Amino acid sequence: MSRLARIADRLAVGSRAHARRLGSRTAAWCARSRRDDLTGWKAKLGIIARLALLAFGVYLLARIVRAVPHLMWLLTGWWVLASWRAGKPAGTASEKAPEEASAxxxxxxxxxxxxxxxxxxxxxxxxxxxxxxxxxxxxxxxxxxxxxxxxxxxxxxxxxxxxxxxxxxxxxxxxxxxxxxxxxxxxxxxxxxxxx
The missing domain is CATH 3.30.420 (Nucleotidyltransferase; domain 5)
Known part of the structure; x- marks a missing residue:
């Protein structure tokens, strides 16, 4: 595999891992707002409010990017850097596995x-x-x-x-x-x- 292909592979793997991590953190953040002392739809009001807040945040970000298109470069750079870090080669993860298992x-x-x-x-x-x-x-x-x-x-x-x-x-x-x-x-x- 060429060096360019290795870089692309690491970015692709890291991008998937980063997207999953963001999704699970968002889901956990929304789930924490569920009320255990209520039942039915009232227990889910906190989740609905947080989902509405997230939707508004995405809408606001899209409006800002349309108004200032150069901001997209900053967001892209942030995503690539986070994906690069998340896509570490499997060798480093397997070296850490015994330490994590013992801990x-x-x-x-x-x-x-x-x-x-x-x-x-x-x-x-x-x-x-x-x-x-x-x-x-x-x-x-x-x-x-x-x-x-x-x-x-x-x-x-x-x-x-x-x-x-x-x-x-x-x-x-x-x-x-x-x-x-x-x-x-x-x-x-x-x-x-x-x-x-």
Missing amino acids: APDVEAVRTLLLTLMGTGHGVHLRTVLAHLQEHGQWEGRTVTDLRLHLGRLGVPCDRSVKVGRTPTWGVRRRDLEAPSPVAAEEASTSPSTAA
């Missing part, structure tokens, strides 16, 4: 966080957990689906009909967290006292 929190730390977010309730929505993580500078650009899959890999059961504030959606129940983890149950079954 992943253990199951008990995740259970503690989920129980803390539940408070006195019987469950917590995954969007609440994701919003909490993003407020603390973690899981930026990720979605509820990413979080659900990650919790599944850790052995934390998720359910699509967890009801918090009369709104059922993806979440984790307290009773599932307080049950012994599969690792703890396996260790208990192979302990010397039970083996004798």
Whole structure:
């Protein structure tokens, strides 16, 4: 592959990744405005307001670019730079993978966080957990689906009909967290006292 083709490939891959990241951040920002204490269309008013604000922002940006066409060069430069950074070669990502895997929190730390977010309730929505993580500078650009899959890999059961504030959606129940983890149950079954 020629040098020019490598550059074009990196920009194309980075542009797709950057567009996905912007889309997921925008979706997460809109989803955080959903009210858990209301039901029906009233719970979605915050999402509708944020979508209207985004539409107005896009309209305003289009009007500004029409009035000042040279601004398009600045926006294009910003997009190309962001795409170049997002399209890093796969070699650097695979080198960092073992470090990230070792830095992943253990199951008990995740259970503690989920129980803390539940408070006195019987469950917590995954969007609440994701919003909490993003407020603390973690899981930026990720979605509820990413979080659900990650919790599944850790052995934390998720359910699509967890009801918090009369709104059922993806979440984790307290009773599932307080049950012994599969690792703890396996260790208990192979302990010397039970083996004798």
